[in-house]
Amino acid sequence: MPITPDVLARHGLKEDEYARILGILGREPNMTELGMFSVMWSEHCSYKSSRIHLKTLPTQGPRVLQGPGENAGAVDIGDGLAAVFKIESHNHPSFIEPYQGAATGVGGIIRDIFTMGARPIALLDSLRFGELGKPGTKRVVTGVVAGIAGYGNSIGIPTVGGEAFFDACYAGNPLVNVFCLGIAPADGIVKGKAEGTGNAVYYVGASTGRDGIHGATMASAEFDDASAEKRPAVQVGDPFMEKLLLEACLEVLKTGALIGLQDMGAAGLSCATSEMSARGHVGMDVEVTKVPQRETGMTPYEIMLSESQERMLFVVHAGREADVERIFEKWDLHAVCIGHVTDDGLVRVREHGVVVAEVPARALADEAPLYDRPSQRPAWLDEIQKLDPTHFKTFPATADVLTSLLASPTIASKQWIYRQYDHMVRTNTLCLAGRGTPVVRVKGTNRALAMSVDGNGRYGQTDPKRGAMLAVAEAARNVALAGGIPIGATNNLNFGNPEKPEIMWQFVEAVAGIGEACRAFAVPITGGNVSLYNETDGKAIYPTPVLGIVGLVEDASTVIGQAFPSDGLKIVLLGETRAELGATEYLHRVHGEVRGMPPAIELGHERALQALLPQLIGAGLVASAHDCSEGGLAVALAECTFGQPGVGATVDVRGVTGPAGVPVAHATLFSESAGRVLLAVSPDHLTAVLDQAATAGVVAGVIGTTGGATLRIAVDGEPVVVAAVSELQTVWANALEDALASPVRG
Amino acid sequence: MKFAVVVFPGSNCDHDAYHAVKHVLGQPAEFLWHKDTSLQGADVVILPGGFSYGDYLRTGAIARFSPVMQAVSAFAAQGGPVLGICNGFQILCEAGLLDGALIRNQQVQFRCAHVDVRVEQVDTPFTAACTTGQVLHLPIAHGEGQYFAEPDVLARLEANRQVIFRYATAAGEITPEANANGSLNNIAGVCNAGPHPERACEKVLGSDDGLVLFESVLRRLTAGVA
Amino acid sequence: MPLFTVRVFVTLKPSVFDPQGRTIVESLHSLGYAGVAHVRQGKYFEVQVEAADASAAEALVRDVSGTLLANPVIESFRLESPAPVA
Amino acid sequence: MPLFTVRVFVTLKPSVFDPQGRTIVESLHSLGYAGVAHVRQGKYFEVQVEAADASAAEALVRDVSGTLLANPVIESFRLESPAPVA
Ligand SMILES: Nc1ncnc2c1ncn2[C@@H]1O[C@H](COP(=O)(O)OP(=O)(O)O)[C@@H](O)[C@H]1O
Numbered sequence A: 001m002p003i004t005p006d007v008l009a010r011h012g013l014k015e016d017e018y019a020r021i022l023g024i025l026g027r028e029p030n031m032t033e034l035g036m037f038s039v040m041w042s043e044h045c046s047y048k049s050s051r052i053h054l055k056t057l058p059t060q061g062p063r064v065l066q067g068p069g070e071n072a073g074a075v076d077i078g079d080g081l082a083a084v085f086k087i088e089s090h091n092h093p094s095f096i097e098p099y100q101g102a103a104t105g106v107g108g109i110i111r112d113i114f115t116m117g118a119r120p121i122a123l124l125d126s127l128r129f130g131e132l133g134k135p136g137t138k139r140v141v142t143g144v145v146a147g148i149a150g151y152g153n154s155i156g157i158p159t160v161g162g163e164a165f166f167d168a169c170y171a172g173n174p175l176v177n178v179f180c181l182g183i184a185p186a187d188g189i190v191k192g193k194a195e196g197t198g199n200a201v202y203y204v205g206a207s208t209g210r211d212g213i214h215g216a217t218m219a220s221a222e223f224d225d226a227s228a229e230k231r232p233a234v235q236v237g238d239p240f241m242e243k244l245l246l247e248a249c250l251e252v253l254k255t256g257a258l259i260g261l262q263d264m265g266a267a268g269l270s271c272a273t274s275e276m277s278a279r280g281h282v283g284m285d286v287e288v289t290k291v292p293q294r295e296t297g298m299t300p301y302e303i304m305l306s307e308s309q310e311r312m313l314f315v316v317h318a319g320r321e322a323d324v325e326r327i328f329e330k331w332d333l334h335a336v337c338i339g340h341v342t343d344d345g346l347v348r349v350r351e352h353g354v355v356v357a358e359v360p361a362r363a364l365a366d367e368a369p370l371y372d373r374p375s376q377r378p379a380w381l382d383e384i385q386k387l388d389p390t391h392f393k394t395f396p397a398t399a400d401v402l403t404s405l406l407a408s409p410t411i412a413s414k415q416w417i418y419r420q421y422d423h424m425v426r427t428n429t430l431c432l433a434g435r436g437t438p439v440v441r442v443k444g445t446n447r448a449l450a451m452s453v454d455g456n457g458r459y460g461q462t463d464p465k466r467g468a469m470l471a472v473a474e475a476a477r478n479v480a481l482a483g484g485i486p487i488g489a490t491n492n493l494n495f496g497n498p499e500k501p502e503i504m505w506q507f508v509e510a511v512a513g514i515g516e517a518c519r520a521f522a523v524p525i526t527g528g529n530v531s532l533y534n535e536t537d538g539k540a541i542y543p544t545p546v547l548g549i550v551g552l553v554e555d556a557s558t559v560i561g562q563a564f565p566s567d568g569l570k571i572v573l574l575g576e577t578r579a580e581l582g583a584t585e586y587l588h589r590v591h592g593e594v595r596g597m598p599p600a601i602e603l604g605h606e607r608a609l610q611a612l613l614p615q616l617i618g619a620g621l622v623a624s625a626h627d628c629s630e631g632g633l634a635v636a637l638a639e640c641t642f643g644q645p646g647v648g649a650t651v652d653v654r655g656v657t658g659p660a661g662v663p664v665a666h667a668t669l670f671s672e673s674a675g676r677v678l679l680a681v682s683p684d685h686l687t688a689v690l691d692q693a694a695t696a697g698v699v700a701g702v703i704g705t706t707g708g709a710t711l712r713i714a715v716d717g718e719p720v721v722v723a724a725v726s727e728l729q730t731v732w733a734n735a736l737e738d739a740l741a742s743p744v745r746g
Numbered sequence B: 001m002k003f004a005v006v007v008f009p010g011s012n013c014d015h016d017a018y019h020a021v022k023h024v025l026g027q028p029a030e031f032l033w034h035k036d037t038s039l040q041g042a043d044v045v046i047l048p049g050g051f052s053y054g055d056y057l058r059t060g061a062i063a064r065f066s067p068v069m070q071a072v073s074a075f076a077a078q079g080g081p082v083l084g085i086c087n088g089f090q091i092l093c094e095a096g097l098l099d100g101a102l103i104r105n106q107q108v109q110f111r112c113a114h115v116d117v118r119v120e121q122v123d124t125p126f127t128a129a130c131t132t133g134q135v136l137h138l139p140i141a142h143g144e145g146q147y148f149a150e151p152d153v154l155a156r157l158e159a160n161r162q163v164i165f166r167y168a169t170a171a172g173e174i175t176p177e178a179n180a181n182g183s184l185n186n187i188a189g190v191c192n193a194g195p196h197p198e199r200a201c202e203k204v205l206g207s208d209d210g211l212v213l214f215e216s217v218l219r220r221l222t223a224g225v226a
Numbered sequence C, D: 001m002p003l004f005t006v007r008v009f010v011t012l013k014p015s016v017f018d019p020q021g022r023t024i025v026e027s028l029h030s031l032g033y034a035g036v037a038h039v040r041q042g043k044y045f046e047v048q049v050e051a052a053d054a055s056a057a058e059a060l061v062r063d064v065s066g067t068l069l070a071n072p073v074i075e076s077f078r079l080e081s082p083a084p085v086a
């Protein structure tokens, strides 16, 4: 087939990219080779628009065992163990087919973890959907949640937490980001690397079908009506197969027979052969007819590009093949030798012995063009950063605002979601879903790991750099709330079309923000994922960087939750409240606006908080801890009262003044000033807590006392909220459920 | 007292059951492979929760044909204690070792939560250390946990006092609201069980009410009543 | 030996409540399909077998259905006659 | 208005992988049913609708199947002709 502009366009390759391919090969590629270049040089696999910026992120630290570049990152957690973790998106597939798109997303990130030699022990999901009342959203929400449940529950890895945020900008482009964490021996981290000429290359797991061909290029293109035609790219997840694969892989790794292994995810066999070869500076010679196939008549092109799920590639020490085959046979799985490692740096593909493709591995894996795409600050930014009295419409009674915020899907209880997830399997979950920052214990040690995924797209939209910094700060703060010291981060960068200078600017700003915050907190980035082209009909989502941070809890027995556990405790507010109503949930829900500047971030204060919290909690001085995020102080206080059973509170806070005309109570209670935490402290420990906060340089004040069945909030002595905890709790507990009650698909 | 935990392809609570028996209870425990044909001298057999064969087709449908199930049936026929947890319960029903079947939850969705179950019978190996009417706080995690049996079978189970657990309120009342999944007569376990006691053996995990099941069988067997 | 396709339908017995069917009816009503009175959900299998002839194929699939595809406690099944695979 | 029953079969499109079918075949093989070559699992619905006549019933169920019973991204469906409910 001649390579016409039309063929190139269908492969998502630009003219100059094709010229580069011609230069590398010194000849015209055949179709199989062109297909391999097209998937490997797609944005999804090559990071061609993002790579030069990602290089600026801090990736070093004393605990880092594996930074970016492998299937997942790893940090040392003591006791000879490593935490292996990463986040991955499956946004586009989840819009096309919510259940399978989300399910296969879960399958993919789990494979990234166990290919590193780690046993996966926890999942978190970070979700963004359109407004619940709008047509179509319910289908996506119910499908995505069921898909995550369907895969995670079946494979037996608990989904211990996550977040869900609703905004119109995600209506045509939901975000499904899944984080997975596993535990490996610190000296047993395995790499996706091929080495040693003559060593065997094994294909293991599910057989190959025509599904998902061009999935990687799909993830790198905007949606439009024509994308409907790409629909056959939907893949069906097989969690049972992956469970067997997981057990078999971990068993094989113990034998020492493996040199390296890699998941065949995006770009399938093309990706696994070229990346493993490139990392080890070797080549591979593989025979496609040996690849187990579940459809007849597949061409080498299809076999090399298929994205069938639940498959991996192994490089096995010559002479140790029997160990691999024996274990895979025990688990009733395929393990087929399809070729061997060579020393010429080429990925050579044969069909019945005849070479059908021959490409330098590094050309595919490392030599994609890198773009320093033009970036330009959007002209509209000045306008939306403005917030003045005219943007505030009416001012309902403060108590009514609180009720309305508690019913906002973004703030309301996520029980409808997490009760569909098995969040307890593996018996490690110390802080059950809904009770605070997710924490899993590390069996065989006294330690535990706290994890959080966070990001607020409205902050990103109004100031991408600050939004990104706030995402880092919130995730780090959340792990600190469980007594964890932040030790490593991963990130998922969800943005629009990078070929538009305004989007590129947002991206560059956000990466700079993540870098600055991570450096300030000394939290290294050990990996991540970039999802671009999140646009529908030319309209981009808000810039949504999602940060996943892991915190190390030294003593698992000290972990606390967010709800007030009993009466008579002092409520301490750490951090300062300023009148910061820009980009808040309040501004959107009550006044219908997404504008203004997001809350300011003080890196020094955040860092001090991240050190202070684990110190106080580890010493047993604190009974509960919760941060103020979406909805501000009033929402955070209300959430603290929603224990089992609920415990009320009486609080009086000093008012702050906002834009002219905005009631002081609104400015004070619904501001989303960052760096604030609510603690419940027994009177016996109060002095110690206040002293340690002062030493740490963290502003702390007693704002009230727990107890009773009522939440009473006064501002400057003036009561503004007096409500039965049970009534507020009912509103908060039922909002999401009511909106989603009847499933849309049987 | 030797416990055996059977591993079927897709079992995912096998390690949890093993951990509860071995590390919390401090008893010898071993895994049995689904292709094993002998129980290797086990005194108690646990069929763990999870998704054997992905729960494709029906929960427990394929696992019940595993070679090890013949040995389990023979062991049960001689009065050997077999605890089927969640998927294990489903496997025992599919195998005909227990009456009835578990069908899709009334809510259709998967449910993971702590629920309360009332102990109905204490003269079984797994509830001997309980008191009648005692309420246990145990996790459930299932999509197909709704117990079904034909009316005559149900009547016989009730008459023979084979219903050992029912979903209840915290105060022990049997109400429709307390029924976690729509099970007939709120049944949570017939002589063998539905929730996940192995996940409720340590206070740090939210409840240690499940321990009593394992202690019961220990007590029963060490007293030689098995 | 020739190949036959046999279609198998597995349905819940009438005495067994079908939560999926009920949920579908409720969703349809909320979508405005008032005319839908009742839905029962079952399973459908296309089974391809090698057998000497159609009646052997049917016997084999009947056996397989009774053994594995349906659980007689809650389900019943029905076969269509075997169709030779071209 | 009269009641009709319409049977609907939903199957995965041929290009879509069916892990359930594969698992069933493999387990049948290990049970000794070597003659079973292939299984595809689908869904089966019995839908009862009120409609003026059989063709209206069919149109309604076709609509419902496309909207809710089948997921057009990965599945296709087929109806049997409506049968009046006695
Ligand atoms: N998509 C989700 N999946 C699982 N758990 C979730 C999800 N969304 C929220 N949760 C859980 O619900 C609780 C509240 O979440 P959120 O409102 O984001 O709280 P916060 O911002 O205070 O962390 C947490 O325990 C969280 O883990």
Ligand SMILES: [Mg+2]
Pocket: A163, A454, A629
């Ligand atoms: Mg949050």
